[in-house]
Amino acid sequence: MPDVVITVENLSKSYLLGHNTGVWASNHTLRDVIGREARNFTRKAIDVFRGRQVVQGDEVEEFWALKNVSFEVKRGEVLGIIGRNGAGKSTLLKILSRITEPTRGRINIRGRVSSLLEVGTGFHPELTGRENIYLNGAILGMTQREIRKKFDEIVAFAEVEQFLDTPVKRYSSGMYVRLAFAVAAHLEPEILVVDEVLSVGDAAFQRKCMGKMSDVTQQGRTILLVSHNMTAVLNICSKGLLLSAGRVGVLGDASDCVRQYMREVTQVKQIPLEFRTDRLGNGSVKFIRAYFANNCLSTINEVRSGDDITIVMELENNTGAPLTRFHVSAPIRDGSDNIICYLSSALQRNDFDYIPYSKTIRIGIRIPKFQVVPGRYALTLFSTVRDELADWIKGALTFEVQPGDYYGTGKLPVVEQGQFLANYSFCDMSGLSNEVASCDRSHLSDETARTA
Amino acid sequence: MQDVIVIEAGRRERNYWLDLWRYRELFRVLAWRDLSVRYKQTVIGLLWALIRPVLSMLVLTIIFGRIARLPSDGTAPYPLMVLAGILPWTFFSTGLSEASNSLINNANLISKVYFPRLIVPTATVVVALVDFLISFSILVLMMAWYQFLPGWQILVLPVFVLLAFFANIGPALWITALNVKYRDFRYVIPFIVQFGLYVSPVGFSSSVVPEQWRLLYSLNPMVGVIDGFRWCILGGQSELYAPALAMSIGVTAFLLWFGVRRFRMMEKSFADLI
Numbered sequence: 001m002p003d004v005v006i007t008v009e010n011l012s013k014s015y016l017l018g019h020n021t022g023v024w025a026s027n028h029t030l031r032d033v034i035g036r037e038a039r040n041f042t043r044k045a046i047d048v049f050r051g052r053q054v055v056q057g058d059e060v061e062e063f064w065a066l067k068n069v070s071f072e073v074k075r076g077e078v079l080g081i082i083g084r085n086g087a088g089k090s091t092l093l094k095i096l097s098r099i100t101e102p103t104r105g106r107i108n109i110r111g112r113v114s115s116l117l118e119v120g121t122g123f124h125p126e127l128t129g130r131e132n133i134y135l136n137g138a139i140l141g142m143t144q145r146e147i148r149k150k151f152d153e154i155v156a157f158a159e160v161e162q163f164l165d166t167p168v169k170r171y172s173s174g175m176y177v178r179l180a181f182a183v184a185a186h187l188e189p190e191i192l193v194v195d196e197v198l199s200v201g202d203a204a205f206q207r208k209c210m211g212k213m214s215d216v217t218q219q220g221r222t223i224l225l226v227s228h229n230m231t232a233v234l235n236i237c238s239k240g241l242l243l244s245a246g247r248v249g250v251l252g253d254a255s256d257c258v259r260q261y262m263r264e265v266t267q268v269k270q271i272p273l274e275f276r277t278d279r280l281g282n283g284s285v286k287f288i289r290a291y292f293a294n295n296c297l298s299t300i301n302e303v304r305s306g307d308d309i310t311i312v313m314e315l316e317n318n319t320g321a322p323l324t325r326f327h328v329s330a331p332i333r334d335g336s337d338n339i340i341c342y343l344s345s346a347l348q349r350n351d352f353d354y355i356p357y358s359k360t361i362r363i364g365i366r367i368p369k370f371q372v373v374p375g376r377y378a379l380t381l382f383s384t385v386r387d388e389l390a391d392w393i394k395g396a397l398t399f400e401v402q403p404g405d406y407y408g409t410g411k412l413p414v415v416e417q418g419q420f421l422a423n424y425s426f427c428d429m430s431g432l433s434n435e436v437a438s439c440d441r442s443h444l445s446d447e448t449a450r451t452a
Numbered sequence: 453m454q455d456v457i458v459i460e461a462g463r464r465e466r467n468y469w470l471d472l473w474r475y476r477e478l479f480r481v482l483a484w485r486d487l488s489v490r491y492k493q494t495v496i497g498l499l500w501a502l503i504r505p506v507l508s509m510l511v512l513t514i515i516f517g518r519i520a521r522l523p524s525d526g527t528a529p530y531p532l533m534v535l536a537g538i539l540p541w542t543f544f545s546t547g548l549s550e551a552s553n554s555l556i557n558n559a560n561l562i563s564k565v566y567f568p569r570l571i572v573p574t575a576t577v578v579v580a581l582v583d584f585l586i587s588f589s590i591l592v593l594m595m596a597w598y599q600f601l602p603g604w605q606i607l608v609l610p611v612f613v614l615l616a617f618f619a620n621i622g623p624a625l626w627i628t629a630l631n632v633k634y635r636d637f638r639y640v641i642p643f644i645v646q647f648g649l650y651v652s653p654v655g656f657s658s659s660v661v662p663e664q665w666r667l668l669y670s671l672n673p674m675v676g677v678i679d680g681f682r683w684c685i686l687g688g689q690s691e692l693y694a695p696a697l698a699m700s701i702g703v704t705a706f707l708l709w710f711g712v713r714r715f716r717m718m719e720k721s722f723a724d725l726i
Binding site for chain 1: 456480488
């Protein structure tokens, strides 16, 4: 009988923000500055006198990090909390773990809560690994007896046996993180609140952590997890909560939340490429346009599974000279933010060794029979010139792949049946004695056919 | 069967003191951490706890005893009397200055984990207390040197150690809470400590203070503490002025209540302000 362990009702939290108005920048005569400082000082003095918080800046604004958030979590549920940066996820976790107090609203929690908002909270660099295990354990709310009991397990999980009596300031960052996570992973609370801690360590360690997380789930514990890793959310969470700008966007199925989240993220990216500012690189070459074209190189608005397509990229050469050792990659990500394929000039051919100078360069990637199931995808564009990052735009082009006739049968696998359309054929092999023979015979028959 | 936690704006934890008890292990661990880190990577380590009071004793004895020629308590040697004042004073000043920065120094804990915040400054004062107990060995050595035998009063000393502890905690809690909100207090503390050394009867006996001012003088809680220490350590040589002691105890109790109250009022917003 699943009962409710966490009830959140109309939770709101506001912060005060200070702004500097333009006075400082525009007319900074001494008189203005003195006047401004005097006003600020008076305001601060009044704040102190009334026991209020001191906020820097000329104007104080109230900012609602969370607004009227309500939800329930049942025992044994794993709730994934997702949302864009600044959506209020961390604030929510902080309130749930009693670190800060809500401005309005109410929460009821049944059971012992442990929160893990950071790995290695309170680690002291001067103390040894052994000492830090005890310290960190105590901070996370474990008793000394519990820690002693699990000590060997923690050490084994972290793989730091050799360095137990070394101060952690001499640890490599990987060892440090492993030790920190190992302690946290051995917490056994009834309710666990976790913030984005899966994104540490190398791939092998991450897999280990994911395994540990699903173990915990199977033991029927309640988990609240904040993550930007959509795959993790889809794998671990039974329910989802999408926060957007401090409000509940979607509450329900984890996959619904992820879908809505991806839509939200991609919507922002519909600005034309030239005007995108969220790019990295030195800008010697810049992507200015990317689109799909068909075999005849005319632009197409719709991409279907099984179509012959060409991804056309227009770049601006800002070096004023021919390009040498030029390289382009275009990973395609699916709706859960996983890279499903990596289109790269480095993999497929030698990089473009030489491209004669012209202001605009056009490069195409031809893909015969697009082997991708219908869904929403995003293309990241990445280029280097002589091994230096020139331009990098995540989610440069988002597109929807429509159902198409890949196999010539009018049929496609349904969503649960994979993401990739393999090129294969079935045949009846019962008449053939064994594989080797068939291989030889076909070889022979080829020979005879040729001689004949 | 299970405890229900209610989180609401402005709600005073009903089981705050119970929580404090539940987190006693964290308290122990934090105090242990501060202690073991305190003298890491120093050459003479614990000796620092001894050197500081000895040096202050020398300076104050020379200034007040030799140059100003102030009288000692009864027949007690002047350095011994000064030392009996310096020990609790050093405890008070280190406790106050370290506790007032303790929350800021542990900002990463405050903003990431819940626990009764009272633990942090209190653990810091406990660390200062350990230093204080260690420095008692100097007193023993000095007494052996002067062949000075304490009377039965020495048995009451633990009571005054406790008084010193509370006199320390009260203001420390208040100031550390204020320090989180207004960092100005970071600059106020060293000043208070420096000033207090001369305002409190550390380098001189409080019998120097004119009779009619004694009661007013005892508004400083450290007056009662230091007088009590001298009375215990120097035996009958230093008389205990009862009204002044009562006054100091009263002020200490008030500051303790006030400090805890202010601290708890501001505690919930620490994570937002720090």
